[in-house]
Amino acid sequence: MKKAKRQHPLEEQVIQFLSTHKNAAYSSKQLAKKLRVKKKDFKEFRRFLRELSRRDRIAQVQEGLFQWRDTGKKPATKKRVPAPHTEETRVEGTMQQYRGGFAFVLPTDKSKEDIFIPPGATAGALHGDRVLVRILKPKGQKKAEGQVIRVLDRKTKNIIGTFETGRSYGRVIPWDKKLQVTPLVSTKNFNGATDGMMVEAELIADGSPPEARVISLLGFHGEPDLDAKIIISKYQLPREFSVEVIKEAEDVAYIRPEDYEGRKDFRQWYTVTIDGQKARDFDDAISITPFKNGNFMLGVHIADVAHYVREHSVLDEEALDRGNSVYFPDIVIPMLPERLSNEICSLNPQVDRLTMSVVMRIDSQGKLIDYHIYPSVINSNERMTYSAVKGIVEDHDPELLRRYEPLVDMFLSMKKLALILMANRRKRGSIDFDLPEPEVIIDLTTGRMTGVVKAERNIAHRIIEEFMLLTNEVVATHISNSKLPGVYRVHDSPPAERIMDFATVAASLGYHLPTDPQKIQPRDLQKLLSKAEGKPEERFLNVLLLRSMARARYDAKNSGHFGLALDSYTHFTSPIRRYPDLLVHRILKAILSNKKAAITRAEKMGLRIPEMAEHCSITERKADDAEREFIQLKKVEFMKDKLGEVYSGHISGVAPYGMFVELQDFFVEGLIPLKYMDDDNYVYHDKRHFFKGRRTGKVYRLGDPVQVQVVRVDRDKREIDFLLV
Numbered sequence: 001m002k003k004a005k006r007q008h009p010l011e012e013q014v015i016q017f018l019s020t021h022k023n024a025a026y027s028s029k030q031l032a033k034k035l036r037v038k039k040k041d042f043k044e045f046r047r048f049l050r051e052l053s054r055r056d057r058i059a060q061v062q063e064g065l066f067q068w069r070d071t072g073k074k075p076a077t078k079k080r081v082p083a084p085h086t087e088e089t090r091v092e093g094t095m096q097q098y099r100g101g102f103a104f105v106l107p108t109d110k111s112k113e114d115i116f117i118p119p120g121a122t123a124g125a126l127h128g129d130r131v132l133v134r135i136l137k138p139k140g141q142k143k144a145e146g147q148v149i150r151v152l153d154r155k156t157k158n159i160i161g162t163f164e165t166g167r168s169y170g171r172v173i174p175w176d177k178k179l180q181v182t183p184l185v186s187t188k189n190f191n192g193a194t195d196g197m198m199v200e201a202e203l204i205a206d207g208s209p210p211e212a213r214v215i216s217l218l219g220f221h222g223e224p225d226l227d228a229k230i231i232i233s234k235y236q237l238p239r240e241f242s243v244e245v246i247k248e249a250e251d252v253a254y255i256r257p258e259d260y261e262g263r264k265d266f267r268q269w270y271t272v273t274i275d276g277q278k279a280r281d282f283d284d285a286i287s288i289t290p291f292k293n294g295n296f297m298l299g300v301h302i303a304d305v306a307h308y309v310r311e312h313s314v315l316d317e318e319a320l321d322r323g324n325s326v327y328f329p330d331i332v333i334p335m336l337p338e339r340l341s342n343e344i345c346s347l348n349p350q351v352d353r354l355t356m357s358v359v360m361r362i363d364s365q366g367k368l369i370d371y372h373i374y375p376s377v378i379n380s381n382e383r384m385t386y387s388a389v390k391g392i393v394e395d396h397d398p399e400l401l402r403r404y405e406p407l408v409d410m411f412l413s414m415k416k417l418a419l420i421l422m423a424n425r426r427k428r429g430s431i432d433f434d435l436p437e438p439e440v441i442i443d444l445t446t447g448r449m450t451g452v453v454k455a456e457r458n459i460a461h462r463i464i465e466e467f468m469l470l471t472n473e474v475v476a477t478h479i480s481n482s483k484l485p486g487v488y489r490v491h492d493s494p495p496a497e498r499i500m501d502f503a504t505v506a507a508s509l510g511y512h513l514p515t516d517p518q519k520i521q522p523r524d525l526q527k528l529l530s531k532a533e534g535k536p537e538e539r540f541l542n543v544l545l546l547r548s549m550a551r552a553r554y555d556a557k558n559s560g561h562f563g564l565a566l567d568s569y570t571h572f573t574s575p576i577r578r579y580p581d582l583l584v585h586r587i588l589k590a591i592l593s594n595k596k597a598a599i600t601r602a603e604k605m606g607l608r609i610p611e612m613a614e615h616c617s618i619t620e621r622k623a624d625d626a627e628r629e630f631i632q633l634k635k636v637e638f639m640k641d642k643l644g645e646v647y648s649g650h651i652s653g654v655a656p657y658g659m660f661v662e663l664q665d666f667f668v669e670g671l672i673p674l675k676y677m678d679d680d681n682y683v684y685h686d687k688r689h690f691f692k693g694r695r696t697g698k699v700y701r702l703g704d705p706v707q708v709q710v711v712r713v714d715r716d717k718r719e720i721d722f723l724l725v
Contacts, residue, residue, distance in 0.1 A: 021147075097179065102116065132150050133147065158200055160198070171183065171185060171209075175716070186213075189214060198220065224444075249315060255354065260377055263377045271299070272286065281345075282347040283346075287301070295369070297362075299358070323579050323616045324579060325623075326623040356373070358474055359372050362417065390458040392408055418467065421470060431565075439453050439455040440634055476488060479588065486556065487580045489561060490553060494549050503520075523565065540703030550562070579616050640715065654701070658674045679696075688701070707724070711723045
């Protein structure tokens with residue numbers, strides 16, 4: 001008689017546990033922890049789980065991830081083990097999905113911690129959706145886990161992906177690998193889509209899988225503008241202006257004789273714009289007069305967009321909806337139609353333009369003596385570029401000196417004042433991150449990236465930055481003192497935990513901060529960065545500190561700007577491309593007019609400012625994310641034919657799963673997966689951001705120079721893998 005196979009002592013416990021968590025999947029480590037498997041027994045336990053899946057007792061949804069399998073039989077009850085004790089609550093929040101199939105829900109109540117959602121427990125919710133979550137927090141476990149009960153507000157309504165046709169239906173394979181869903185499309189909803197085409201599909205019915213219909217045909221792989229179309233569709237960026245918006249822009253885009261009335265006339269002042277070579281819209285112009293006693297008269301003149309874009313007009317609602325312009329290396333999605341942004345509002349040379357001017361008297365030490373703000377009119381003398389101004393004030397290029405002879409003294413005065421203001425800003429503790437920015441070079445005929453170079457940042461950039469910073473501070477202070485509602489650019493002090501993590505890493509390199517995070521001031525951080533200037537660790541300390549900081553945002557409440565070490569700051573100087581600046585102009589005009597009707601309008605507008613400020617913060621983040629992802633896509637494509645090549649770089653990030661390295665030549669970042677670091681058993685030290693080999697003691701930390709070989713490029717996942725050489 002054949003002897004019956006002995007049952008594993010944990011078999012019924014595993015099945016019982018998974019049967020009570022049917023919509024969730026768990027890794028072998030998670031199951032071992034929940035069932036209190038001893039560390040020495042873990043390898044055997046992992047083999048046992050695989051055996052259970054082979055016997056169809058449980059399901060292995062992907063490598064190392066297990067879930068309840070409904071066999072139609074009820075789990076055994078003879079030796080029933082009670083489910084782990086849980087504290088159950090329900091919370092609303094926003095879903096953030098990740099490529100591994102898991103997700104986190106960020107609670108609406110900011111005081112609550114993020115909730116981990118294991119694979120299989122999302123109930124069809126997608127990235128960005130507002131959801132209701134059931135939290136199951138096993139006793140003794142620090143982190144909460146959850147299960148999505150239902151979607152409250154579907155934010156991700158459209159999916160970008162590759163269309164595949166079947167016999168009686170099609171499906172869309174998501175381009176964004178965070179979206180763990182493949183919607184089906186019935187033949188009546190193909191709308192011209194063919195096999196292999198990139199499409200945008202709208203979800204029309206929930207389910208598993210959900211149903212969708214094709215709403216936009218983006219094109220096939222290899223077409224020059226496909227990448228831009230994908231990113232624009234993914235982030236739901238508005239592209240074309242409506243007929244109504246275009247018509248309104250055409251109707252207002254000219255200067256009438258009465259528009260000059262009541263304006264300060266600065267047309268006789270020497271005034272210039274200074275921008276990049278490729279710029280097409282010019283928000284700001286500057287003028288300067290030096291005095292014999294060392295003082296300066298600085299004029300900053302900003303395009304009077306509010307004169308043309310009237311509150312509650314079609315133009316205004318469109319600009320608010322967009323929030324800001326979006327800039328890709330080869331495409332601009334403007335906030336305003338071209339008739340305004342590139343023509344009548346743009347401070348083009350040799351033509352009259354309506355402006356708002358801030359004229360400041362500044363002493364030889366850089367201290368503001370007084371200022372005046374006017375609705376004004378200017379006529380810019382020259383459209384200057386950063387490289388041309390640098391050629392004059394630093395390179396003393398003979399040809400440029402001859403060409404711009406009447407303006408040379410003005411540029412030299414600008415440089416002198418900018419250096420004084422820069423020194424004062426550093427002295428008060430304003431943090432100046434000196435990080436090289438990449439400039440991506442795109443071949444417009446093919447849409448392919450042909451190279452990436454360090455973006456120029458010279459004295460001319462500094463001149464404009466310093467003058468705009470001072471102007472924004474002056475305007476913010478003026479509005480704050482007026483007691484009328486305002487829109488401020490605020491920046492909170494960094495979270496204590498993040499700044500202490502930074503302090504720990506910095507201390508390991510000999511840089512020290514005050515021990516109490518609450519007492520750390522911007523000047524402490526700037527002092528540290530200044531000490532690192534020119535040293536090997538300079539770049540990674542800049543990067544690490546930047547990642548430790550809070551994100552600047554727009555707010556109706558003036559809570560100051562930590563990074564700039566200012567009590568009041570706003571955005572006033574770019575109303576062509578930022579809606580908050582347009583709001584500030586309207587408020588400023590109401591203050592200057594001092595008329596009851598204007599004040600009443602400003603107070604009424606103040607009721608909407610908190611909502612508008614939050615909306616503009618969101619559109620700004622969306623634009624930043626879209627620009628970043630577009631550039632990453634181009635970088636990955638650029639590296640496709642570099643497999644096997646060896647490059648120099650430095651470690652730009654350290655995570656439990658490996659090290660990120662940024663290449664010295666291309667500003668391209670890739671990952672050295674931990675599994676590729678096989679010359680030792682490396683241990684990750686999260687507080688100090690380094691790996692240390694157990695056998696050799698070898699350490700890899702942020703900022704270290706390394707040689708790497710390109711071994712994997714995955715365009716779909718936007719991933720590049722390196723191997724240490």
